[in-house]
Every structure is written in structure tokens, then in C-alpha cells.
């Protein structure tokens with residue numbers, strides 16, 4: 001068994017550790033081997049010959065299926081671009097925001113600008129994910145009055161490029 005509890009994400013390590021301890025107490029042994037491992041972002045029970053031990057492992061994995069990998073809160077399984085993750089809404093929101101910032105910065109830093117080719121030159125507020133838009137300081141928005149008299153807010157490539165250090169700092173916080 002190469003995997004051990006310390007290699008689990010922080011939110012899971014605490015919960016899995018409790019099952020390891022409970023099993024040790026139940027059997028009056030000093031048990032420290034991990035009961036679960038992570039594969040494809042999901043928790044799986046290790047296989048044991050002992051049915052009681054196997055039961056603890058299964059229960060631990062079952063509990064982790066609804067435990068946030070980051071903070072240990074109640075969570076659900078979510079599919080994010082690269083695979084499965086089990087996160088609560090708050091932690092998932094942070095991770096999603098960090099990814100949205102990556103995407104925005106990538107678009108704003110593309111070398112060639114050809115609006116007819118789909119390259120972004122402006123981002124109207126309503127086309128940005130809500131959380132991402134709310135991270136743009138209010139003084140950085142430009143206003144454009146539409147012919148119908150309605151005003152919309154938007155940011156330009158230059159604005160986004162200028163905000164790069166701010167966004168990078170946000171990502172640092174989000175990714176803790």
C-alpha cells in the first residue's frame with residue numbers, strides 16, 4: 001500500500017483519520033494504515049480480507065463521497081473539466097472562479113487580435129460569469145450607452161491586462 005492518509009486532500013484526511021482511529025479502538029489495536037485511496041478524484045476503500053476492517057473502509061469511503069476535499073463540509077460530487085471532484089459549493093465556487101480568471105487572462109493576453117476571428121476585445125458585464133464580474137473593481141468598468149438609451153458596462157483588453165496583478169492575487173487567495 002503506497003497510499004497513506006497523509007496523501008489524502010486535507011478535508012478527507014481528517015475524516016478518514018477518524019475511521020482509522022475508530023477501527024483501532026474497536027479492535028483494541030494501534031491501527032494506522034489508510035482505509036481509503038483516491039482515484040479519479042473519488043474515494044475508494046482499500047481491499048482487506050478481514051470483513052470488519054473492510055466494513056470500516058467501505059463506510060469511510062462512503063462518507064468521503066459527500067465530504068468536501070478542501071474543508072470537510074457536506075459536499076457533492078462535481079465534474080470539472082479535468083475530472084471528478086467532491087467539493088462544497090463554497091470551495092467549488094473558489095476553484096471555478098480561479099479557472100474563470102485563467103480563461104479571461106488567456107484571452108486578454110492572446111498575441112493576435114482579430115475581432116472577426118472571435119478574439120475578444122471587450123467583455124460586456126452580462127457576458128462574464130457573475131462571480132467573475134463582481135471581482136472587477138467598479139472604477140475599472142467603462143460605460144457605453146446603447147442607441148435604445150440603455151447603458152451597459154464593459155471592460156476592454158487593456159483593462160483586463162492592467163488588472164492582471166489584481167486577478168493573480170485573487171487566484172492566490174482562491175487557491176490558498
Ligand SMILES: [Zn+2]
Nearest residue numbers: 068071088091
Ligand atoms: Zn469546502
